[in-house]
Structure formats: C-alpha cells, structure tokens
Amino acid sequence: MTVPDTGTPWLRRFHARPGARLTVVLFPHAGGTANFYREWSAGLPEEFASAVVQYPGRETRFGEPLPARLEDLAAGAAAALEGHLTGPYALFGHSMGSLVAYEAARRLADGPLGPPVRLFTSARRAPGREGPASGVHLLDDDGLVAVLEKLGGTPPGLLDDPDLRSLVLPPVRGDYRLVDAYRPAAPEPLDVPVTALAGADDPSVSPAEVDRWGDLTTRGHVLEVLPGGHFFPVRHRAEVLRVLVRDLAGAV
Numbered sequence: 001m002t003v004p005d006t007g008t009p010w011l012r013r014f015h016a017r018p019g020a021r022l023t024v025v026l027f028p029h030a031g032g033t034a035n036f037y038r039e040w041s042a043g044l045p046e047e048f049a050s051a052v053v054q055y056p057g058r059e060t061r062f063g064e065p066l067p068a069r070l071e072d073l074a075a076g077a078a079a080a081l082e083g084h085l086t087g088p089y090a091l092f093g094h095s096m097g098s099l100v101a102y103e104a105a106r107r108l109a110d111g112p113l114g115p116p117v118r119l120f121t122s123a124r125r126a127p128g129r130e131g132p133a134s135g136v137h138l139l140d141d142d143g144l145v146a147v148l149e150k151l152g153g154t155p156p157g158l159l160d161d162p163d164l165r166s167l168v169l170p171p172v173r174g175d176y177r178l179v180d181a182y183r184p185a186a187p188e189p190l191d192v193p194v195t196a197l198a199g200a201d202d203p204s205v206s207p208a209e210v211d212r213w214g215d216l217t218t219r220g221h222v223l224e225v226l227p228g229g230h231f232f233p234v235r236h237r238a239e240v241l242r243v244l245v246r247d248l249a250g251a252v
Contacts, residue, residue: 009061010080012052015041020049021252022117023089024244025081027097027104028052029123029153030179031172033059036094043241047252051085053077053100057171066174070096070182074103082111090118090248094233096179098124102216105190115192117251119217120244122197123230125205126213127187137176141169148172151204151230187216194221195247197240199232222247 006013012034024044026037034052041050055073056064067073077100081089093101098121109115125131136147145165148154159165194217198210207225214221224243226232233240 006051006084008080008084009064010054010077011084012054012060013041013050014038014052015050017041017044017046017049019046021047021087022248023049023051023085023087024248025085025089025091025101025104025116026050026052027077027091027093027101028055029095029097030175031058031148031153031168032094032097035059039237040241043237045245048245048248051081053080053097055171055175057174062167066171066178070099070178071103073178074100075107078104078107078111081108082113085113088117088251089113090120090244090251091116092120092122092244093124094122095124095230096175098122098213099127099179099182102127102187102190105192106188109190109192115190118193118195118247119190120195120197120247121210121213122233122240123199123202123205123210125209126196126216127182127184129209129212129215130183133180133183134176135180137173137180141165144169144173153231153234189216189218191218193217193219193247195224195243196221197224197226197233197243199228199230200225201228202230202232204230 034054037052091101145159196210196213198207211223
C-alpha cells in the first residue's frame with residue numbers, strides 16, 4: 001500500500017484512507033514516537049483517517065532540537081495541521097500527548113480549521129490540576145529507566161544496552177522537562193466535547209484525577225475507565241478504538 005507523504009515532518013500517515021470523512025490526529029506520550037500509533041489507523045473504520053504527530057528529536061526527526069516549551073511544541077503541531085489537514089478532525093493524546101493536544105486545540109479553534117469535533121485525553125491530569133513538578137528529567141539514566149519500567153512502557157532490561165539508551169533517553173528526558181515546566185495559571189475551557197480515558201491501575205494518575213478534564217470543556221465530557229496501568233492503550237487498543245468510534249458517531 002502506498003501512503004501519501006504528508007509534506008511536513010510533523011505528521012505521519014501509515015494507511016491511506018482516500019474516502020475518509022474525518023481525520024483522527026494522534027499525539028504520543030513523553031518520549032513517544034509516531035510508530036506508537038502505527039496499528040491504530042488499520043483498526044479504524046474506513047470513514048476515519050489518521051495523522052500522527054511526530055515530535056522533534058526522534059525517529060524521522062532525530063537530531064532536531066525539542067522546543068523550549070510545551071506550548072511551542074503544540075504551536076508547531078497546530079501550524080502543520082492547518083497547512084495539511086482539511087475537513088472535520090478529532091484530537092487524541094496519550095499522557096503528555098493529552099496536554100499537547102489540548103494546547104493545539106486552543107490554537108486551532110480560532111484558525112481556518114476551526115475546533116476539533118472532539119478531544120480525547122488519556123492517562124493525564126488536566127492542565128491546572130497538576131501536582132508538584134516530578135523532577136523526573138533530573139534523574140540519572142538508571143533512575144529514568146526505572147521510572148519508564150514502572151509505568152510499563154518499557155520492558156525490563158530493554159534499556160540496559162548503552163547504545164539504545166543514547167537514542168531513547170534524551171527525548172524522554174526532554175519531554176519530561178517540558179511537562180514539568182508546563183504549569184498554566186488559568187487554563188482556558190474549550191468549546192469542544194471531551195472524552196477522558198483512564199487506566200484503572202495507573203500508578204501515576206487516578207481515574208478521579210483524569211475526570212477533572214471535565215472542568216476544561218463547555219460542551220460536556222465522558223470518563224472512560226479501562227483495565228490496565230499507564231499504558232493501557234497498548235494492551236487494550238481495541239477497547240480504546242471502540243470508545244473513540246463510539247464518541248465520534250454522528251460526527252462523520
């Protein structure tokens with residue numbers, strides 16, 4: 001299958017969907033890459049296309065510097081979407097990606113694309129509801145690897161290899177730095193409906209904390225609690241896609 005080039009390093013498409021009527025834009029977690037979502041577009045109905053945001057500093061953008069602020073990261077993604085997206089769209093972010101998607105939605109709402117039809121957040125507290133800065137980016141490499149393994153995103157022992165660490169850990173550390181520095185004083189509610197997803201056994205954020213995304217919408221929200229820890233979308237991808245398709249019913 002030939003998948004068309006998006007024309008921007010910010011966006012990747014893994015499956016062609018020429019007849020799609022809505023695009024789901026996917027934002028990775030801290031240290032995550034576009035490949036995290038490779039199989040998602042294949043699992044969506046034919047009327048949905050997907051576009052995955054590729055952050056600087058990894059995979060196809062290895063060597064590019066990460067922006068200084070999470071808001072700047074969102075602004076870059078929003079500009080790319082305005083230049084390469086047409087028609088209705090929804091935003092989905094996992095963990096840090098929830099914050100980037102929220103900030104991108106704020107910028108897109110007043111632009112030529114208009115607001116997304118829905119914002120999906122996953123495994124993340126809402127802006128303005130964060131606790132103290134985690135300081136994860138200040139840990140040494142062993143400490144950082146221990147955090148990743150505890151969250152379940154990295155199999156134990158995978159990052160024992162020094163060469164792999166040198167590739168993986170810098171963007172992870174940079175992303176955690178962005179998250180720690182992101183502390184908006186007065187987050188703005190969106191005129192966009194929100195679905196907030198939580199892992200029942202997530203050690204980093206409880207379903208009750210994820211539910212506070214309802215404070216940041218004037219259009220109502222849904223809380224969906226699924227089995228699993230912080231990376232529940234990996235093991236329970238089919239269930240996440242079911243929620244996504246359910247809550248976008250009527251938007252296409």
